[in-house]
Amino acid sequence: MPFSVEFYKKPTIQVAKNLLGTFLAHESTQGMAVGRIVETEAYLYNDPSCHGFRGETPRNKPMFGPPGHAYIYFIYGMYHCFNVVTAPVGVGEAVLIRSLEPVEGIDLMQQRRQRTAIHELASGPGKLVIAMGLTREMNGANLITSPLKILPRESFPQKYPARKLPVVTTTRIGISSGNHLPLRFYLKDNPFISRK
């Protein structure tokens, strides 16, 4: 069962931390792909590096909509990044999903990525969008009712039994403003994060 909207209504930094250890699942016509979220970044309305900072535009529209939806945008002419929308309607905030640990549908991910090494499949925001088969058309998708969902930490108890998950907090990657803010979060010692 996916999270209800209550999960996404909490403060954005809280959601960014709570997403660690949960699972992103996409059921496509090609098959099911599941990845464990191991690295996130928070983007806040009053932060110049946040797409929502200068107000709503056609591109960032989903950020200003209800929480619990996808915000997928095109970057560097070649890639897309996937975000989870947070904050109330009218407030443009989101959590960037930066890396996944492949869990299910690994053969499908390898096919989509044209790579065999497990560590290369989804250890970066552009990579995971490809591995999971996310497309531009899924921008704005409802993460509770659409084929793209987020599942709680307890969803795969045989592989990931309940335990404390130490979280490291540090600065974000690839931005040119707000660099000093402690808004990047990842699971300590996890080998699937994009960068140390």
Place this chain on the structure above:
DNA sequence: AAACGGATGGGCT
């Protein structure tokens, strides 16, 4: 092991 640069196109000042 780290640094570098090319690919490639939409968004916004």
Place this chain on the structure above:
DNA sequence: GCCCATCCGTTTG
């Protein structure tokens, strides 16, 4: 016209 919330192969130390 410049700036990107990136990735990957190649070069350099």
